[in-house]
Amino acid sequence: MEKSNKTEDVVLLATGSFNPITVMHLRLFELARDYLHETGKYRVIKGIISPVSDEYKKKGLIEASHRLAMANLAIESSDWVQVDSWECSQKEWIETVLVLRHHQQKLAEAQSVWTSETVSLKKVLKRKREKTYQEVPDHSFKKNKALPKVMLLCGADMLESLGTSNLWKREHVAEIVSTFGVICITRCGSNVRNFIYESDILWKHKHNIHLVEEWVVNDISSTKIRRALRRGMSIRYLVPDSVVEYIKKHELYNEDTEEKNAGILLAPLARNTKGSVL
Numbered sequence: 001m002e003k004s005n006k007t008e009d010v011v012l013l014a015t016g017s018f019n020p021i022t023v024m025h026l027r028l029f030e031l032a033r034d035y036l037h038e039t040g041k042y043r044v045i046k047g048i049i050s051p052v053s054d055e056y057k058k059k060g061l062i063e064a065s066h067r068l069a070m071a072n073l074a075i076e077s078s079d080w081v082q083v084d085s086w087e088c089s090q091k092e093w094i095e096t097v098l099v100l101r102h103h104q105q106k107l108a109e110a111q112s113v114w115t116s117e118t119v120s121l122k123k124v125l126k127r128k129r130e131k132t133y134q135e136v137p138d139h140s141f142k143k144n145k146a147l148p149k150v151m152l153l154c155g156a157d158m159l160e161s162l163g164t165s166n167l168w169k170r171e172h173v174a175e176i177v178s179t180f181g182v183i184c185i186t187r188c189g190s191n192v193r194n195f196i197y198e199s200d201i202l203w204k205h206k207h208n209i210h211l212v213e214e215w216v217v218n219d220i221s222s223t224k225i226r227r228a229l230r231r232g233m234s235i236r237y238l239v240p241d242s243v244v245e246y247i248k249k250h251e252l253y254n255e256d257t258e259e260k261n262a263g264i265l266l267a268p269l270a271r272n273t274k275g276s277v278l
């Protein structure tokens, strides 16, 4: 692969239920980072897990406080992935594009604080230099440092959900693929390439949709973890040990919790009225 000297800093944002978080969710970040580094064009500086709020109303979705706690235990072994509670602490379910915008905005604010602190520091050093006639190299401060770009990290099923009628607004899909970009973990045999081909909006921005093949295929999902728990079967090595302990301690998943939100319309379906984005 051809490599260029200029790299763009990237923050990976994964949204979802994380009900509960599994080792596969953590793998998504590792796979995406390896892929982006391999291109030579990107440097991944951070990963963010953003659990959805209870107001999403997905069947079987347990309280965000527990989902957050488990995600926080799971990332203890990672030095670059963090958990963010902003999305799930909102009063209403919010669209993914708003979560992306929020994190992009936070990065912009952090950068402007950094820049103004740097400017003040430069002024202080300049004054000192004038007093002591010391030379301070100016290149120790980076001017106009480019803002890191937030990218949506997801699995093939989430990318394919973009085409589900009433689930996503057309303009949101357009903004996600044009402004932010998507990195999608596929499975061999998954039909994501064909899905992109069939969608005009995804096809138009295909250069901003990165598809990463997971060669070490596994079918771990939160649904299967919850099913195993309901049946009293072991989930060890499918989720981190600390998460197994947390689930046991709080007796989290059973037949009753699986019926939570049963019969209630999923928040995006309730909010959107018409139109497929394809």
Ligand SMILES: Nc1ncnc2c1ncn2[C@@H]1O[C@H](COP(=O)(O)OP(=O)(O)OP(=O)(O)O)[C@@H](O)[C@H]1O
Residues within 6 Å of the ligand: 014, 015, 016, 017, 018, 019, 022, 024, 025, 028, 153, 154, 155, 156, 157, 158, 159, 185, 186, 218, 219, 220, 221, 222, 223, 224
């Ligand atoms: N085995 C997997 N391979 C690729 N992507 C995955 C896998 N498991 C989860 N993901 C991705 O992780 C993100 C969060 O998904 P989510 O919280 O729904 O997990 P899940 O395991 O799919 O749960 P559920 O079974 O409850 O739908 C989504 O983008 C989803 O596509």
Ligand SMILES: NC(=O)c1ccc[n+]([C@@H]2O[C@H](COP(=O)(O)O)[C@@H](O)[C@H]2O)c1
Residues within 6 Å of the ligand: 015, 016, 017, 018, 051, 052, 056, 058, 094, 095, 096, 097, 158, 167, 168, 169, 172, 268
């Ligand atoms: N219109 C939208 O922005 C939209 C629609 C459906 C799902 N989502 C998000 O996608 C994720 C899907 O999670 P699940 O796969 O667990 O249902 C959630 O974070 C949810 O908020 C966003």
Ligand SMILES: [Zn+2]
Residues within 6 Å of the ligand: 157
């Ligand atoms: Zn899912």
